[in-house]
């Protein structure tokens with residue numbers, strides 16, 4: 001199985017390795033799932049007409065602008081996400097309005113759906129999606145609450161990271177790649193029948209979303225002395241460490257949504273709102 005939360009990566013595999021699309025997880029990316037749930041579960045709970053909700057995602061990613069416009073990203077003709085702005089665009093808007101962002105008081109997110117986990121935070125850096133998935137898979141397969149939840153083998157800046165993880169007596173071979181050149185190497189291996197992996201995480205941007213195309217750009221004079229990727233990744237791991245809940249399946253909001261609405265992971269209704277499909281695309285569109 002290969003992860004599907006990076007639209008830059010999804011577009012790349014659709015154009016370059018369409019024969020491997022069946023390996024791609026059918027999960028929508030997190031903000032598309034969130035949009036679908038806001039306009040169904042949340043709308044019903046708050047008694048709001050979903051047609052009157054305008055969903056805007058703030059993303060580190062330019063490819064998410066394209067992703068939210070994909071025709072399959074809707075349920076019952078209601079678009080999951082109406083617009084995407086990048087973190088860079090948001091920062092520009094904040095500056096245009098002369099808002100001193102760092103002096104603003106912290107506040108909590110709105111409820112329902114205001115609770116987040118450390119597992120969610122680490123999605124932003126290469127290896128984080130895999131680590132979040134392993135935290136849940138290990139608990140579920142071993143049927144207990146595992147305390148040792150940090151997978152340091154798949155952290156750090158290397159373009160391709162590999163590990164053998166022992167879960168419930170089975171060795172799971174995993175790989176984590178960021179940057180499309182590295183993704184291509186792993187896909188060629190699969191095509192040649194030489195890939196030893198059970199589960200692969202791929203993020204299109206080198207380093208993951210912390211270095212996404214929509215993020216604030218740092219001058220080369222700064223980049224030559226400061227490891228921006230590491231600083232951003234470290235900040236994310238700190239958020240994870242300080243989180244009271246660090247596993248996705250322990251998020252009380254997620255548990256409640258499954259109980260009240262989606263029934264169980266993989267149910268028909270969960271597929272309707274949270275999953276998608278892919279198709280081969282022409283490499284070049286010359287029309």
Ligand code: SF4
Nearest residue numbers: 006008061205209212
């Ligand atoms: S890795 Fe890049 S393309 Fe993929 S979701 Fe993150 S910012 Fe977007």
